[in-house]
Amino acid sequence: MRYPASEKLEIIRIVEQSHLPAKRTLDQLGIARRTFYRWYDRYLEGGPEALEDRPSAPSRVWNRIPAEIHDQIIELALEATALSPRELAVRFTDEQRYFVSESTVYRLLKAHDLITSPAYVVIKAADAFHTKTTRPNEMWQTDFTYFKIIGWGWMYLSTVLDDFSRYIIAWKLCTNMRAEDVTDTLDLALVASGCDSATVLHKPRLLSDNGPSYIAGELAEYIEANKMSHVRGAPMHPQTQGKIERWHQTLKNRILLENYFLPGDLEAQIEAFVEHYNHQRYHESLNNVTPADAYFGRAPAIIKQRERIKRQTIEYRRLQHRKLAA
Template identity: 35%
Template sequence: MAPEIEAIVLAMARANPWYGYKRIAVMCRRADHAVKNREAYRVMKAHGLLPKRKPRDAAIYQASKLYELLPQGPNELWQMDVTYVHIPGHSWWYAVTVIDYYSRYLLAAWLTPSYSAIDVTAALDRARAEAERRCGSLKKPPFLVTDNGSSFIAKRFVKHVKDDYCHVRIQYRTPTQLGLLERFHRTLKQEEVYWQLYESPSHARESLVAFRERYNEQRPHWALVPPEGGDPVTPVDVYVHGQAIGIPRWQGWARGAKAKLDAMMEEAA
């Protein structure tokens, strides 16, 4: 292997220690460096830079529910949720996140001291402003999927979303949950929060802004592959620039699970 290839991979991997070798190779190629996947793997393994991964389980009923709401383009289905972020000396704060399901574009990751209806409504307004900044006025109300958390069933929030969204509430941690943001929150923790020691809420908020930019514009997403194949693209490529993508893996997975569920129901009839 050429020494310059090793140096390029090392620089990219050390600048992005939360990514695996395939994503590092893609990012190198996006930066106009001819790096093969196996070269990135060899370099990162030799230098102890391969992150450990945990296996993920799939729930058939969750996939079946997802099938019912499958979006065919951006701004058809958004998901919104809240996760904890610890700030030393300031206890626990909350990151309110809104993501576009089709493109994986992170519309908002807003840090708040609570998850009251006022705070989550403000985060949703930020997501809406970002969507309209990028895409102009939305042609129709997006489906907005949340769980049944207290902030999402509060009268203030329900009234706020009534006219501009089709609000779909799904029970937290049930088999029918749409699990995108649960997985995204793991990414947020593994690629941002666990690498930081936030000095203050303002520092944490600035860091989340930087993470959102990195996630949307630099991080290739495995679900976003062009129809002709090749390397995956970033959420901004799909959401903003109109990059076509093949049937995402999660759509094929959901359809397969739906077919299996239908077969099980026929057998039980």
């Protein structure tokens, strides 16, 4: 079976970021180890572009990136060390109005020994509910996750995430996981989204698991009173809430780098990361816009602008090549 370059890259990222041994991960994916390591060697040597199944061809000299652009990319990479080559390429294009591809950034960083191995864990969870949403506030995912505060005990984070945009609408740090904590978080979400207005005809549908707080009668009464609806994932199948599971893991990868001794310290770190996640973190599944861009309807204009920048950049490089060749 032939895999397109995009699928090869996704498989490489899954194996790199899996908490399981590579052999076990590959067995679950149905990929032969010999095949995977052939892809991986090509990827490490040439970046995502090297995964394409095509014969070798002469380099397109006209499309070579100028040295001053190389320097600017390296400068950005040194300033924003937490960004991946994909995120650096998108940010550079947005900020400098000059298109560079992920593969170009990867090769440049690799040449300067600035590529690091993944230092985080990503769970494998379904990216989408069985019926995909088409607009913000159509469906919200909600769940709890937990954090240990040294000398204090456990705290539980209740979050409401918009399924369409992955935007964190509301969150609350709780001492328990009660139905009351769920409804308090939903109150915050309804106000923040404007869905508490009587003029909103289509209220969000809530997606949760089957935890005690989500099957409680108190929550059912709240849902009915607010003219919402509620669906729950299949028991023992957390992948149904894949997006919020991924959010939890992304959050913990950052938050758990430090120890916390007071609830206020943890709350401040969560607040800062939610702000970063919503407004600064480019999301690959959202065509490399932020959750806030997708939630507030800015994504189409941003994507259109990037396509325009890409065309203008390529035309500029072609023109510069012709001038030099004349």
